[in-house]
Structure formats: C-alpha cells, structure tokens
Amino acid sequence: MPEEPRLPAELARRLPATFGAAVHDQLRQWDFLFPAEQRQLRAQLDWLSGLEQAEFDRLFAPLEELEGRMALGPHDATAGLGVREVGILARSPLYAQWRVEVEKVFSRIDAATAPSVPLRNSPRLLLSILPPAASLTDQPVWPSLAKLGAWFSLDRPFGEILPGLVSRIAARACAPAFEEIERTWVFECGTQFSDLANSTVLSWDAMDPLRREFLRRLNAVQRDLRSVDQTTEDLRRADISRLAGPAITANPRVREFVRSVLLSGNGSLVFSNSFVEWGASEALRRVQPQALVASFGMRQKLKPFSSLVLFEDQNRSNPVRDQDDPAGSLADAVLLAEYVYLASQRVACYPDHTVTLMSAIDWNRVLILGPRAPRFAASSATPEQLTAFVLDWLSA
Secondary structure, eight states: OOOOOOOOHHHHHHSOHHHHHHHHHHHHTGGGSOHHHHHHHHHHHHHHHTSOHHHHHHHHHHHHHHHHHTTOOSOOGGGOOOHHHHHHHHHOTTHHHHHHHHHHHHHHHHHHHGGGSTTTTSOEEEEEEESOOGGGTTSOOSHHHHTTEEEEEBSSOHHHHHHHHHHHHHHSOOOTTSOGGGSEEEEESSSTTTTOTTSEEEETGGGHHHHHHHHHHHHTOOSSHHHHHHHHHHHHHSOOHHHHOHHHHTSHHHHHHHHHHHHSOTTTTTOHHHHHHHHHHHHHHHTOOSEEEEEOOOOBOOOTTTTTSTTOOHHHHOOSOOOBOHHHHHHHHHHHHHHHHHHHTTSTTSTTTEEEEEEETTOSEEEEESSOOOOOSSSSBOHHHHHHHHHHHHTO
C-alpha cells in the first residue's frame, strides 16, 4: 500500500477553508481510499504544490469569495470537516453555488493531472442487465445510446449467456498494473453472483440485515436537524462487521464503501435498483474497476403508509405480503442503466476506452457501445463468440 502523503503546511495555509478541510479529510481516510483515489489525490497535491501563486489565486478566488459569505466562522483546514461545518454547508442558501465552484476547481485540477494518471488508457468493460423485459421487445430502448453503438442478435436469451460470461470475465488474466480490488466489481439485486471468485460482489439481498439496522436507526431520529446530523455521524462510525457479513468486512475499503453508498441517499437503502445504480456509479468514480457489472432486478410495490416515508422499512410498517412490481422495476431499470453508462463517461479513464454491453435477461439481442464493435460471422452471436469478443477487448 502506498505511503500516506501529507498535506504540506504551506499548501494548507493557502487553500480555502472548505477545500483544505476536504483534502485533509481524504488524507485521514487514506487507508479506506481505493488505489485510483490514492493515485489521484497524490497527483492533485503535487500539482497544487507546484502551482504559481497568481494561477493559484485565480483558481480559488470564486470559492474564497463564497466561503466569506457562508458564515462558516474561523476554521483550521487541518482539522477536517466536523458535523457543525458540514451542516452549515449543506443548509446554506449558497450551497448549490459552492458545489459548482468546487466542481470547477476539481475539473481544472483533474484536467491538468490526467495525463500522468496510470491505467488511464487501459481497456474497460461495463455490463448493464435489465430484469425480464419482454414487454419492451418491440419498443425502442435507449434510443440516444443506440445512436452511439449498434444492436446485435443473440442465438439465445442474454440471461442464459450471462452466468458463463461473467464467470469468464472474473477469471480472466488481468494486467499486473491493476490491483486485485480494481479487477471486477458486480452490483446485483439478488445473489446470483455472490460466490463469484476474483471479484468484489455487492448484493442488495445479502445486505438485508445491515440495511434494516440503518433504517431502524434513521427512523428513530428526532425531527430536528441536530438529531439528524448526530444520528448520521453515529452510523458513519458504528461497527457494522456483524451485520455486513465476512465478504464485506474482510476488506475495510469495501466495508466503508458500502456504508457510504447506503448512507448517501439516492434511495439506496430502500430500493434495490437504486442501490445497483448508485453503487455502480460510485464504484466507477472511486474504484475505477476494469470491469463492472450492474444487474438490475425486481422490486416490490410500495405499500400504503410506508411509501410516503423516505427511510421507512415497509415490512415493519405494513404486514401485507410483498408483491413484485414488474412494470415499475422495468421503468426504473431502463433509466438507471442509462445513468450508469453516463456515470462512466464522466470518469477520465472510461470514455473512448470502454466497451459497454446492455441487454435484458429475456432478450435475444444486446446493445454494444464503444471503440470496438464485434464482427460475428453468423447473424446471431453464440455465447462463445460474445465471450471471446469481450475477453479479447479486455486483453487488448
């Protein structure tokens, strides 16, 4: 593991308070950062430290001006962001502007450091799979994405190809430059791939005990801002080893990743497909795995008097038996699968270097996007042909 870098005292003194505190927070969590994040953070610090003062001032001037208007009060950048500061930021009328300026700063830094980031040009793979979608067979799906690639016929439903395909992807020989945790990530609603070797597999169903405990704690929050802040902070520090299971807790990075995904909103605690989409998007941003699988599934219909409460556990509040919601699940999954693709395009190492496969469990066709298109000899591709195309791409 790379040695933890330090925030140079001179750089800490020059950085805006919120930016410096955020960098310090990342450094404090160094052991929980993934290799890609560590490489990126080190490159950012090196670039900022070497920046001439005039350019440095131009980069941070808008952020400095906003901070002066947000009433944060005196704050030591090397102390990190506390519950109080995070609360003030999140509730400030200027928060949206602050986020925009922070993103501009990071975009400028990332653009300057991107050429030096290792593995940037390595081939990548993204798979997004819908639940059964026979009702959409004759309808255009992902029309905007289809313009960027092409549909290919398969000689059988994609769901019959999927287990063998994912197994071969996980078992592939991987370039030594990729660390083990950067090889293959799988997000799924069920547990189809829970025993997959050489991969990080995160299953919504397998996390049921952890999710229910988080929901229980969040539903006990008193309806005031201080209680919300404190409960969220307590959950970020709580020992989740017993509830998360050995596969997750064996790796502290994965454990904290799961905690972050479940607590960062976006419906990840309540809806399985939201968990798959948000988890996959965060993994693309933070882990940057060479191969990622997002397998969407069936969710249950929302129950009366529970669907109105953001963090409500439906089984606890309404004893009516769960019912599948095929139409709602499919509507969610089509949109969320596209979100995953768009998330990949916002991370420097994926555009122009990623082959993306998108299909549904019961479809005899697959949408393929990316810099390389397959050349299948027959009109319908076999599992062997599709697998060979994928593995050949990853080894390019």
